[in-house]
Amino acid sequence: MSADAHAHPSYVKIWGILLALLVVSVLGPLLEIRVITLITAFGIAVVKAYIVVRYFMHINLEKKYVAYMVGSMIVLMVLMVGAVTPDVMHHDGANWYNQAAADEVKRGMAAGEKDEHH
Amino acid sequence: MSSTAEAHGHGGGQHAHGHDHAQGDHGHHDQGWFMKYFWSTDHKIICFQYLFTGMFMAVIGGFAVYVFRMQLAFPGMPVPGWGRVTASDYNALITTHGSVMIFWVAMPVLIAALGNYLIPLMIGCDDMVFPRLNRLSYQIFLVSVVILILSFLVQGGAFGGAWTAYPPLSAKSAFNLTPMGSTLWITAVALEFVAFLLGGINFVTTLMNSRAPGMKMFDVPMVVWMIIIASILFMASVGPLVAGAVMLIFDQQIGTAFFDPAKGGDPILWQHLFWFFGHPEVYVVLLPAMGITAEVITVHGRKKLFAYRTVLYTAIATGIISFFVWAHHQFIAGIDPRMANIFTVTTLIISIPVAEMVFVYIATLYGASIRLTTPMLWALGFIGEFLMGGVTGIFLGASGADIYFHDTYFVLAHFHYTFFPIAFIATFAAITHWFPKMFGRMMNEAWGKVHFWVTTISFNMIFIPLFLLGARGDHRRIYDPTHFPELMRAGMQDLRVLATVSLLILISVQVVFVANFIYSIFWGPKADKNPWRANSLEWHAPSPPPHGNFPEGLPNVYRGPYEYAHPDRGEDDHWPQHEPPPEGAKA
Amino acid sequence: MSFPRPVATMREATGMPTGRLAVWWVIASEIVIFGGILGSYIMHRLGHPEWAHQSIHTNTWIGAFNTFVLLTSSLCAVLAHQEAEKKNGPGAARYLMFTTLGGLTFLIVKSIEWTNEIKHGYTITSNTFWSFYYTAAGLHGLHVLAGMVIMLIVAADARKGKELQRVENIGIYWHFVDVVWIFLFPLLYIAK
């Protein structure tokens, strides 16, 4: 266990990197360009999560199966969302139509625009 | 740190154990009754807690089915022991029956009780790796039981939205009329999930870290593997439903609209979250039953398990595929038809590994010297009856056929042909097989056989009529069929009466089991250490095993658990896992 | 309460301490819980463009500050682990206290933020966006709270130099809670 101790890079440096990424992820969306918002918000979230998992949780020093175990849970969630999306995210499809949801979208859009004009 | 406490050898185990035993004994003597049976961290006591709670819940679930089956056979007549069944009684009873049998009978008995008893004994150690977590797991489970029972007493009565709890019925008290009951129900279910999550983590880490020295991956008895795979399946599938349960409670009590499309939610989402758990859940209970069968048919057939690795890999494959078939429960719920196609294909695919397991067991039985003891009868019964359930599942998996069959008694009969063999037939195999170990006495064989035959025959006599009813379009959630002329065509009511009468027989004959069980605990003939001459490690411990399990020292393992009728062994047809190889032979 | 430790608790057939192994399994089972709620949120969010009119009212600066707080508390947790590896129990306990303090700050900021939002009429029932907002962040907040309680217990032992391996275990859990927030932050705050 203690042999690993020497392998640790400086934690404070990693913390600094994380904070820098945080600043970028907050400033990025201020440009109000959709692609940049997506990249800076979610791309950076993935990078930050990777850094925490790798350097703080030391997943690379664990047995291989730990990464597989955690990774397969994430994959499972992605697949679940993928299969549920056609029903829950879309409000219509082949031979079906979700009237209630579509109405709600329309109502919400109208109310939202009215708000902004105030 | 690990290997100092546990030298890898027989002597080492003995040393470590002796030390532990002294401490355990010390605790033992000044424990009161409460500390010994309620506050214990011993995995065997916790097994009994789960087992007896599960049996108690089976009585509640059984009583519920008695009442509503009487209503279906004799609509409107007062039911002895209950009175007239109102529509909301009916709904509460079917919901209680379904959820109790799955969450509070099958799960605690098959996974928690057997897992707790068998895992440490079969892998040759003295307890779980987290004994206190284990105790906590049962206590949370007990709280969930109490909440469920309390839900009958609150205003509006117990929840009546079926075990699947589809919104909007489950989400709005204006629809379900059980403002408190529905929330208590979902809270109880969520607590039960927490209990099994704790238990599952404990099981998995125990198998991974506490195996006896020498026990390699393929030396682990199949039933242990199956319980572990089931625990992992449970852990991976239940998460979204835990989140869903929180959302549903908020919908019920705070007035959020997660599942209300008119306010930006979606009821189909609940169905997905539920069945993403619900379908793996059926394999969570199936796999331990398959494992029990593997143990029983090898011990009582005196033959090596055919293709151990195939069974293991098949079980893992089944587990993985079981995550990708869930939408076959929603074919007519308005899901995307392209998805329905995919899920039809995956559903048909999953029957392949399931069938494969059955074939492996048949191959194991081929040429075995079968002893028709009571546990063996139950195990054989399991294979035969489950086959019916699996085959009818294929009908339902074809989305075209399912448009007709969905929510008919055909579906109901299908899943009872899977669940009953699992939760009762395989469980009886397990109880009769491990009873000598658990209680140190033998059960009565003759009464055991009477119980087996009457139970199995009456079970078929319940559900064959229900298959026929379902094929004729009988809808499964109708409270009083006499209101619907199309459900009262010639012969349909007779089939309902036949099913109910068979149910009465099935329930009555359980008295034979309970009597045999209780009598044998106290007055059955004493069992020796290994009455079935089995190989796995639990039979090396005394019957019943004392605190610490192996007073002669924790065992080492030298071979797999299924070495029956080995050519090198001559007369002796078994070869225990812990027995060192003879001098000079290669290990 | 003295508790006789069974041999089972001391074995290590995988070569990985049982406690740490169990923490990873806990994390695996938590991933699917958070996956369920965040997945549900994402699907709804993409299907409901009108939610943009609601999410505009979340306060990115407060969210960013809380991200900073959690990242810093994670740093303290990993420094505690470093001290524990050097068998410096009191040092580890001190860092754990800093981590707990981070958790406390997080929760206080959160409660100020929520009070403010509720005052402006954005309650859990006002719209399904807000339902998800409060439910997801609330579930996460409960994890923060639970982590703090366990951390205090671990710190009390560590101060006496006992059970130092637990410092790493609670740290792994804490980092996981941090990672969940790393995703909640863009999902609830940045995506306007």
Ligand code: HEM
């Ligand atoms: C070969 C394997 C199986 C296949 C292909 C299969 C297929 C299906 C299908 C397609 C349905 C949906 C029918 C409908 O609602 O219209 C269904 C329902 C069901 N199956 Fe299976 N099944 C299989 C095995 C099992 C097993 C092993 C169990 C239980 C341990 C089980 C339990 C259930 C339950 C509980 C339901 C109905 C749930 C409800 O609607 O309340 N099935 N099955």
Ligand SMILES: [Cu+2]
């Ligand atoms: Cu299914």
